[in-house]
Amino acid sequence: MTYQSHIHRQDALISTRKTRRGWASPGSWAAALGVGAVALGLWAGFNRPATDIPAYKGDIGGFAFSPFHKGESPETGDYPTPAQIKADLAQVAKYTHNIRTYTVEGDLGQIPALAEGLGLNVTLGAWLDRHPDANARELASVIQIANANPDVKQVMVGNESVLRGDLTVPELVADIRAVQKQVHVPVSTAEPWHVWLKHPELANSVDFITVHLLPYWEGVPEKIAVQDAMHRYEQVHARYPDKKIVIGEIGWPSDGIDIGAARANTINQARFLRDFFNLAQQKHLDYFVMEAFDQPWKTSFEGRAAGYWGMFTLGRHEKWSLTGPVENHPEWKFYALGAALMSLLATMALLSRRPDIRLPGKLLFAVLVEGFTTALAMLLMNMGQTYLSLAAAAVWGALALGQGLLLFLLIADSFDLMETVFGRVVRRHYEPMPAPHGTPLPKVSLHLPICNEPPEMVKQTLNSLAALDYERFEVLVIDNNTTDPRVWEPVAEHCARLGPKFRFFTLGKYQGYKAGALNFALRETAADAQIIGVIDSDYLVEPDWLRSMAPAFADPAVGFTQSPQDYRDNDGSLFKRMMFWEYAGFFHAGMVTRNERNAIIQHGTMTLIRKQALLNENGWAEWCITEDSQLGLRLFRAGYEAVYSKKSFGKGVMPDDYNAFRKQRYRWAYGAMRIVRANAGPLFNPFNKELTAGQRWHFITGWLPWFGDALGLVFLAMGLAWSAGLIFDPVRFEFPIALFMLPSIGLFLFKIAQILALYKSRVPCGFMDRLGAAVAGLALSHSIGKAVWKGLFSNKLPFLRTPKMEDAPALVQGLVMAREELVILVLTWAAALAVGFGHHWATLETRLWVAVLFTQSMPYLASVGVSILAALPAKMVKPVALPALRPVPAALLHPAAGD
Numbered sequence: 001m002t003y004q005s006h007i008h009r010q011d012a013l014i015s016t017r018k019t020r021r022g023w024a025s026p027g028s029w030a031a032a033l034g035v036g037a038v039a040l041g042l043w044a045g046f047n048r049p050a051t052d053i054p055a056y057k058g059d060i061g062g063f064a065f066s067p068f069h070k071g072e073s074p075e076t077g078d079y080p081t082p083a084q085i086k087a088d089l090a091q092v093a094k095y096t097h098n099i100r101t102y103t104v105e106g107d108l109g110q111i112p113a114l115a116e117g118l119g120l121n122v123t124l125g126a127w128l129d130r131h132p133d134a135n136a137r138e139l140a141s142v143i144q145i146a147n148a149n150p151d152v153k154q155v156m157v158g159n160e161s162v163l164r165g166d167l168t169v170p171e172l173v174a175d176i177r178a179v180q181k182q183v184h185v186p187v188s189t190a191e192p193w194h195v196w197l198k199h200p201e202l203a204n205s206v207d208f209i210t211v212h213l214l215p216y217w218e219g220v221p222e223k224i225a226v227q228d229a230m231h232r233y234e235q236v237h238a239r240y241p242d243k244k245i246v247i248g249e250i251g252w253p254s255d256g257i258d259i260g261a262a263r264a265n266t267i268n269q270a271r272f273l274r275d276f277f278n279l280a281q282q283k284h285l286d287y288f289v290m291e292a293f294d295q296p297w298k299t300s301f302e303g304r305a306a307g308y309w310g311m312f313t314l315g316r317h318e319k320w321s322l323t324g325p326v327e328n329h330p331e332w333k334f335y336a337l338g339a340a341l342m343s344l345l346a347t348m349a350l351l352s353r354r355p356d357i358r359l360p361g362k363l364l365f366a367v368l369v370e371g372f373t374t375a376l377a378m379l380l381m382n383m384g385q386t387y388l389s390l391a392a393a394a395v396w397g398a399l400a401l402g403q404g405l406l407l408f409l410l411i412a413d414s415f416d417l418m419e420t421v422f423g424r425v426v427r428r429h430y431e432p433m434p435a436p437h438g439t440p441l442p443k444v445s446l447h448l449p450i451c452n453e454p455p456e457m458v459k460q461t462l463n464s465l466a467a468l469d470y471e472r473f474e475v476l477v478i479d480n481n482t483t484d485p486r487v488w489e490p491v492a493e494h495c496a497r498l499g500p501k502f503r504f505f506t507l508g509k510y511q512g513y514k515a516g517a518l519n520f521a522l523r524e525t526a527a528d529a530q531i532i533g534v535i536d537s538d539y540l541v542e543p544d545w546l547r548s549m550a551p552a553f554a555d556p557a558v559g560f561t562q563s564p565q566d567y568r569d570n571d572g573s574l575f576k577r578m579m580f581w582e583y584a585g586f587f588h589a590g591m592v593t594r595n596e597r598n599a600i601i602q603h604g605t606m607t608l609i610r611k612q613a614l615l616n617e618n619g620w621a622e623w624c625i626t627e628d629s630q631l632g633l634r635l636f637r638a639g640y641e642a643v644y645s646k647k648s649f650g651k652g653v654m655p656d657d658y659n660a661f662r663k664q665r666y667r668w669a670y671g672a673m674r675i676v677r678a679n680a681g682p683l684f685n686p687f688n689k690e691l692t693a694g695q696r697w698h699f700i701t702g703w704l705p706w707f708g709d710a711l712g713l714v715f716l717a718m719g720l721a722w723s724a725g726l727i728f729d730p731v732r733f734e735f736p737i738a739l740f741m742l743p744s745i746g747l748f749l750f751k752i753a754q755i756l757a758l759y760k761s762r763v764p765c766g767f768m769d770r771l772g773a774a775v776a777g778l779a780l781s782h783s784i785g786k787a788v789w790k791g792l793f794s795n796k797l798p799f800l801r802t803p804k805m806e807d808a809p810a811l812v813q814g815l816v817m818a819r820e821e822l823v824i825l826v827l828t829w830a831a832a833l834a835v836g837f838g839h840h841w842a843t844l845e846t847r848l849w850v851a852v853l854f855t856q857s858m859p860y861l862a863s864v865g866v867s868i869l870a871a872l873p874a875k876m877v878k879p880v881a882l883p884a885l886r887p888v889p890a891a892l893l894h895p896a897a898g899d
Contacts, residue, residue, distance in 0.1 A: 027359050028351040035347075035366035036340040039374060043336035049325035050267045056277040056322045062098030062123075063311075064249055064291035065089075065111070070314055070387075073297035079106030086114045091316060092292050093118040100248065100288045102159055103127035104141045112149035121153045123288070125190075128158035128175065129166045139175060143182045155179060156210060156248070158189045162199070173205040180207070190248040193232040196239070203240050210248035211236050214290065216305070219260020219842070222268040225252065226275045233285075244286075250276060251290035254319055255385065256305020257734050258843035264305050266319055270326040273311070277322075296387035303734050307387050314387055329381060339377035343370040350415045353694075354423060361422025368414040372407045375743055379403055382737055399740055402711060406743055409708055410750060412701035417754050420593050421761040428595050432548035432645045434469070441550050442530035443472040444608065449517040450479050453537040455490035457653075461539055462491075464650075466498050470546040473533075474526055475502045478517040480510040512622035519619045525611065532614055534628070536605035538652040540568065545649035549608055552643040559613045559640025560632065563606040564591070568651035574772070575870040579654050579661060581765050581773035585755070588646070589762040594702065595644040597694025601702070602632025602642070606650050613640055623795075624678075626671025633675060633699065637682055637690040658779075658863075658870040659817045665780045666787040669706050673791025676703065708747075709781045710788035715744070716828070716856045723831035723853065727838050735845035741852045748855045779866040781859035782821055814871025821863035828857040 067088040072078040080088075085107065092099060093115075100123040101111055112122045126142040128135045139157070146152045157176045161167040167175075172189060180187045186207035193211050196203055203209055213229040220228045229250060237245055252272035256264035273289065280287055294314045296307030312318055320326045329335075347369045351362055383396055435441060446465060450458055458477075465475050477495055479488040488506050495504040505524065510516050518534065525532065531553060535541065549561045564587035570580030594600045607628065614620075617634050624630040632642065655661040676683060682690040683699055691699070725733030735741075752774055759770040815822065832853035839846040 025351075025355040028348060028355065028362055031359065031362040031366045032344050032347040032351070035363065035370050036344055039343070039370045040336055040340055043332060043339075043374075047327065047329055047332040049327045050271065051325045053267075053271045053274050053326055054278055055324070056274045056281075058277070058281055060096040060277065060289060061280055061286060062096055062100060062288040063092050064288045065092065065099040065101055066291060066293065066295050067108070067111075068293075068295055068297055074103070074105060075297060075300065077106075079108065082107055082110055082114060085111060088293065088316070089115050089118055089120060091312070093120055095311075097121055098123070098288065099292070100156065101125045102156075104138065104145055109141055109145055112145055112152050115151055116149070120151060122149070122151050123154040123156055124152045125156040125159060126179075128161045128172070129164075135175070139179060143179060146183045146185060152185060154185055154208075154246075155183055155187045156190055157187060159248075160191055160195075160212070161189070162191055162195050162202070169199050169202050173202060176205050188246070193236050196236050200239070203243060206243075208244040208246055209236060209240060210246050212249040212290075213247055214249060214251065216252050216256075216259060216262045216264065219262050221261035222252065222263060222272055225262070225272055226279060229276070230279070247285060247287035249290035250287055251309050253305040253308040254294075254310075255308040256303065257845050259305075260842050264308065266328045267326050270320040274322065294387065299387075300732065303732075329385070331384070332381065335377040335381040336374075339370070339373040342377075343373040346373070346411055350411075354415075354419045356423055356425040357418055358422040358424060361418040364422075365414055365418040369411055372410045372414075375746075376400075376403055376407050379740070399736075402715070403740075403743055405711070406708075406747055409701075409704050410747065412697075412704060413750070413754055416590075416593060416701070417757060419596075420589055420758055426596070428598065428644075430552065430643050430645055432647050432649075434544045434547040435551045439551070441470070441472065441547070442553060443474075443526065443528050444470065444531040444533050444546055444550060445521075445525040445529035445611070446473060446475045446533040446535055447518055447521040447525075448475060448477045448535050448537060449514050449521070450477060450482070450488075450491065450537045451514070451517075452482050452484075452487055453491075455487060455494075458491050458537050459494045461535065461537055461541075462494055462498060462502065464540040465535065466502070467543050468541065468546055469543040470550075473501065473546060474529065476521045476524060477502065477504045478507065478521050479505065480507040480517045480520075481513075482506070483509075512620075513625070515620035515622040515624065515627035518627070519622065522611075522614065522619050530611055532609045532611050534604055534607050534609075535650070536652055539605055539650040540652075541606075541650040542648075545606075546608075548647070548649065549643075549645060553608075553610060555641070557639075557641040558610065558643055559635040559638070560602060560607055560609040561643040561645065562591075562600055562602055562608075562632075563645050563647065563649045564588075565603060565605060566648035566651045567654050569653045573869070573872065575658070575866065575872070576654050577769065578772040578776040578866065578869070581759075581763065581769045582776040583654075584763050584765070585759055585773055585777075588764075589758045590702070591644055592646060592762065594698045595642070597692065597698055598636070598641055599692075599695040599698035599702075600632070600642050600644045602628045602635075604628035605652065609635075610640070613638065624671055624674050625667055626675065629668075629671065630675050630678070633679055633682075636695050637679070657817065658814065658867040661776075661866075661870070662780060662783045662817075662863075666783045669709075669784045669787035670791040672703050672706065673788050674795075677792065706784050706788050709785035710792075711785075712781060712856070712859070713785040713789070716824070719853060719856060720827060720831055723835050723849075726849070727831075727834050730839070735843075735849050738845065738848055741845075741848045744852050745848075745855050748858065775862045776866055778859050779862035782824070782863060812871075814867045814869075815864070817870075818864045818867035821860045821867075825857055825860035825864060828853050828860065832857070 065088070067080045067085045068074070069080055069084055072080055089099070089111070097119055098121045099115070101108060102125040104124070104126065112124065115122055124142055124146050126138045128138065142155060146155050157179050158167065158172055161172055162169055176187055176189060188206040188208050188210045189202070190210040190212060191202070193213060196209055196211055211233065213232055215225040215228045233245065233247065252269040253264040254266045254269045258264070289311060291309050293312050293316065294308055294310035296314060298306035310319075343366070347366050351357065351365065357365070379400060383400060386396070388396055448461065462475070462477070477491060479491065482488050492504040492506065495502040503524070505520065507517065507520060510520070512519065522532065531550060533546070545563070549563065552558050552561050565583060567580050567583065570576050591600050609631070613635055614631070617631065617638060620627045621630045636642070655664055682688050683696055722733060726735065755774045755777070756770050759765065759773060763770070765773075832850045835853070836846060836850045841847060
C-alpha cells in the first residue's frame with residue numbers, strides 16, 4: 001500500500017462521519033457548555049454575599065479625614081483643592097458630625113472654615129516629625145486656625161510621633177504644653193495603646209488620651225478583632241481611669257496582604273466596622289473610623305493595605321452599606337461571564353479541529369481551559385480593584401501579559417495532550433513496508449558530513465550504509481574543517497575499500513559549517529539521483545531503510561520523509577537512560593501529533609528529500625545553525641507534504657556528558673529562534689497563506705515552551721530581586737498577590753503531569769523512566785532560556801558540535817559543568833529561606849512566595865543532579881561488530897583532495 005493510497009483511505013473514513021472537521025460535535029458543545037455552567041456556579045458560590053453581618057442604624061462617631069484624590073499626595077506636594085475638600089466634607093457630613101485631620105499643610109488648613117455650616121466638629125491635627133523648623137511652623141498654624149474657627153473642638157499635637165521615633169516623649173510633652181497655653185480647646189496626641197501604657201508621663205500631659213486600635217496590623221483574626229480592640233481599650237482605661245479616652249483610629253482594610261491571621265477584604269472590613277459601630281453605640285464610645293476615603297499614596301511607606309482603610313473608595317464610592325448583604329467583588333458576574341465566553345470560544349475553536357477526541361478528553365480539556373481563563377479573569381478583576389501608579393500599572397500590566405502568554409501556552413499544551421491521549425482517528429499514518437525487489441525505485445544520494453569525527457565511528461556508519469538493501473544509491477562523505485589528516489585519511493581509505501558507490505571529499509577550511517558541506521555534496525550529487533538523504537556520522541542504519549521510505553516519493557506532493565532519531569548506547573549509564581527517554585518523547589508523541597497536520601520538524605539525520613525540491617529552495621541555509629529544521633519549514637511554505645514514519649531505521653550515539661547534552665539543546669533552541677525571525681511573516685501573519693493553520697499552530701506552539709523557558713529566566717531574576725526587597729525593605733516590598741504566584745506553581749505541576757501522561761500514552765517505558773525523562777528535560781531549561789534570548793537578538797553563534805564517544809568527566813568536573821546553575825540554585829534557596837524565616841512563615845503569601853522560589857529552582861536542581869549523574873562511572877557500551885571488508889585496491893588508498 002502506498003502512502004498516497006493510505007491517505008485517501010483515511011480521508012474517506014473521515015468524510016463518512018457525520019461530524020466533519022470545522023464543525024463542532026454535540027459532545028464538544030455538551031462538554032464546553034456543561035463545564036461553563038459549573039464554572040459559573042462556582043463563581044457564584046465563592047462570591048456569594050455575606051448576609052450574616054448585623055446591620056447598623058445610626059450615625060458614625062467620626063471619620064479620620066484625609067481628602068487626597070487620585071494623583072495627589074503630601075509626599076509630592078500635590079494637595080486637594082478647596083472645592084474637592086468641600087465636596088468631601090459634604091459627603092462625610094451625611095454619615096457623621098465629627099472629623100479628625102492630621103495636618104494643616106497646603107489647603108488642608110482651610111478644612112475648619114470649609115466645614116462651617118455642615119454640622120461638623122473638627123479635631124484639628126498638627127503633623128510633627130524630625131524637622132524642628134517645620135514642626136514650629138505647623139504648631140503656629142494649628143494654634144491660629146483653632147482660635148479662629150469655632151468648629152474646632154479639639155487639637156491633636158502629633159500623630160504616632162513617639163511610635164515612629166520622630167520625637168522623644170519629653171519633646172512631645174513640651175510641644176503639647178506649649179499648645180495648651182495658647183488654645184481654648186482640649187489638647188491631646190495620638191499613639192497606639194502600648195505607647196500609652198509605656199509612658200504615663202505622656203498620658204499626664206494631655207487633656208484626653210487618643211488611642212489607636214488597629215488589630216489588623218497586629219495579625220488578629222477578624223472574628224475576634226473587635227473584642228481584641230476593646231480589650232486594649234480597657235487596658236488603657238484601667239491604667240488611667242480618670243482620663244477621658246477617645247479612639248483616634250479604629251478600622252480594617254478592604255485589601256492588603258495577610259498579617260498573621262488577619263485577612264483584608266471588603267466583607268471583613270464591613271463585619272469589623274458594623275460590629276464595632278453597634279458596640280460603640282451601646283457603650284457610648286468616642287471614636288474616629290480609620291478612615292473616610294482610601295488613600296493609596298500611603299502605600300509607598302506602609303504597604304498595600306495602607307491605601308484601603310476607607311469606607312469609601314478613592315473615587316468616593318461607598319464600598320458597602322451599613323445595612324444589607326456585603327460582597328467582596330460585586331462586579332464578579334462580568335468577569336465570570338467573560339471567562340466563560342473566552343473559554344467557550346477557545347474550547348470550541350480547538351475541539352472543532354478534532355471532533356474524534358473521546359468525551360473524557362473533551363471534558364478534561366474544557367475543564368483545563370475554563371480553569372486557565374478563570375485564573376486570568378480573577379487576576380484582571382483584582383487589578384481592576386487595585387490603585388496603581390503608572391510604574392505599578394506597567395509592572396502589573398507586564399505580569400498580566402505574562403499570565404496571558406502562560407494561558408495560551410497551557411491551552412496549547414492541554415490540546416496537544418488531549419488529542420495525543422484521547423484522539424481516535426489517525427489521518428496521516430504511514431506504515432513503512434519494504435518495496436518488493438524489482439519495484440522501480442528512485443536513485444538516492446546519501447550525504448554524510450563529518451568534522452573531526454572519530455574514524456572508527458564513521459567506519460561503522462559507512463559499513464551499515466554499504467549493507468543497505470537497495471539497488472540504486474550513492475554515498476558522499478564530506479569532511480570539512482578537519483585540520484589533522486590522521487583523522488580523515490582512515491575514512492577516505494575506508495570509502496575506497498567500499499567501492500565506487502562511496503565517494504570521499506575533504507574540503508579543508510570551508511565556509512557554512514554543516515550546511516556548507518551539504519551544499520557542496522548537493523553540487524557533486526549524481527545527475528540521475530532523485531532523492532537526497534542525510535546521515536549523521538554516528539548512525540547505523542537498517543538495511544531496509546531506503547526500500548521502506550523511498551516509495552513515499554511516488555506521491556509528487558511529498559517533499560521529504562523523516563524517521564525518528566534513535567540511539568544504541570542507552571544502556572551505559574543512568575544519565576544516558578534518562579537522555580534516551582527524553583529524546584524518545586519527541587519522536588513517539590510530539591512528531592506523531594505534528595504529522596497529523598503535516599507539520600513535522602525535519603531533524604537532519606534519517607531524512608530523505610526530493611532533490612528537485614531542495615534545488616528549488618536553493619539548497620541548505622548556511623546562515624542557520626539548524627539548517628535541517630529551516631529547510632523543512634521552507635518546504636512546507638513551498639507547499640510540499642512530509643511523511644513521518646514512527647518506525648526507527650537507524651541508531652546513533654548520544655552525548656557523553658551533561659555539557660554536550662546542554663550544548664546540543666542550546667544549539668537547537670538558538671537555531672529555532674533564528675528560524676522564527678526569518679519566517680515571522682508566514683508564522684504570525686494570518687493573511688500570509690504559505691503555511692496552513694495547522695502548520696502555523698504547531699510551529700508556534702511547539703517552540704512556545706522554549707519561550708516559556710526564556711521568560712522563566714526573567715521571572716527568576718525578578719523573583720530574586722523582589723526577594724531582596726522583602727528581606728531588606730519589607731515595608732516597601734510586599735508579597736505579590738496570590739493570583740500572580742499560583743500560576744507559576746500550577747504551570748510547573750501541569751507540565752510534569754503532562755509529560756507523565758504523554759509518556760504513559762505513547763512512549764513504551766515505565767514510570768521511573770518517564771520521571772527520568774522529565775528531569776532530563778527540566779535540566780535543560782536554563783540553557784534553552786539563554787539560547788532563546790541569544791537567538792532573538794543575535795546573529796552570531798559558533799557551531800557547537802556535540803562530542804561523541806568521549807570519556808565521561810570526573811565527579812568534580814560534573815559539578816563544574818553545572819556551576820552556573822549551581823550558583824543560581826544556591827541563591828534561590830538562600831532567598832527562599834531568608835524570606836521564609838524573615839517573615840516567620842506567618843502568612844499564606846510568605847509560604848506561597850517560598851513555594852514559587854523553590855518551584856523556580858527545580859530546573860537548576862535538575863541541572864546539577866543530571867550533571868552529577870553524567871559524571872558517575874558508566875558501564876562500557878557494547879562494541880558493534882564490523883562486517884568483513886573486501887581488500888582495497890592500492891590505487892585507491894590515497895585519493896586526492898576533492899576527488
